[in-house]
Amino acid sequence: MRESEWEGFTQGEMRRWRHAGFEPAHASAWREAGVDDPGDARLWRTAGATPETVITWQRAGMTPTEAVRWHELGVAPHDAARRHLCGERPRRVSWFSKAPAVPAGPIRQLLRAGIPADVARGYADAGWDGQEAEQWARRRIDPGDARLFAALGFTAAEAARVGVDAVSLVTSWWGAVPVEEVAAWCAAGMDPVEAAAQRARGVTAEQAAVLRALGQ
Structure with a gap:
């Protein structure tokens, strides 16, 4: 690989990016995206981010390590950014922890208000109170988006x-x-x-x- 392909990089930077497994074009793309550390770029890449999409994660206030944790939990990038903006942080739930049952009250309230069952269930699953959720559910706004919009x-x-x-x-x-x-x-x-x-x-x-x- 010719060193001329690493134009704009110092010798030390070139060695670090090469050691991290990046080709010159990819290293340049990450730097243009504001990621100057090859270690961070590798973490972002592990989380499924690209130089073109990493800005969404960054503007959610997420670190590359947190992005990897969301990825390991199987949470899609967009949903991870949304949940992070709402203050949630990635953490594993013990296999021995029993998931709480979805409260029937909010679902009943939403159904009585004329909200379709699948929409009502989504809001109840997301932990919304029935009365609080009604105006959002009536407009078919995604429960996660609704939480962030409200915040x-x-x-x-x-x-x-x-x-x-x-x-x-x-x-x-x-x-x-x-x-x-x-x-x-x-x-x-x-x-x-x-x-x-x-x-x-x-x-x-x-x-x-x-x-x-x-x-x-």
């Missing part, structure tokens, strides 16, 4: 209008405004670029909330 401050009606899943929303808004302001700006009808520009001009999230209320 961000969206109402069920607002989340239904977003048009993307919760993780994609967080990814697209990353760095535009503080995460606690995303719901106010997004529900006011702005995209990340518009919101960042308005914020730079001195418009506050509270002012955006006024526009949000008018759109209800």
Whole structure:
């Protein structure tokens, strides 16, 4: 392998990436994705991430080690990012631990509200209270997405209008405004670029909330 293929790498960096089993093009791709440590890149790769998709995991605040643990638990990348954003951390459950039964109360409440049985079951499995879940379930929002949307401050009606899943929303808004302001700006009808520009001009999230209320 010609050293000229490692343009942009120091001798030490080249040796580390080669020792970790990366070809020059792959090493460059990981570095362009913001992963400068070949050990981290190897962990991300083990977890199923690529230089093109690792940003979703990173913006969920996940470390490569945590990503590997989610992978070992059989959790898909998108679901892992969503659960991580909601504060859940990957951990194994003992084989001797008995899974709690799904409470019948929430399912009955949702069925009485006219929610289809499969949707009601999904919300009950996810630990939702029946009354709390009704507006989200009525709009057929995935229970995991609903949990993250709610944590961000969206109402069920607002989340239904977003048009993307919760993780994609967080990814697209990353760095535009503080995460606690995303719901106010997004529900006011702005995209990340518009919101960042308005914020730079001195418009506050509270002012955006006024526009949000008018759109209800």
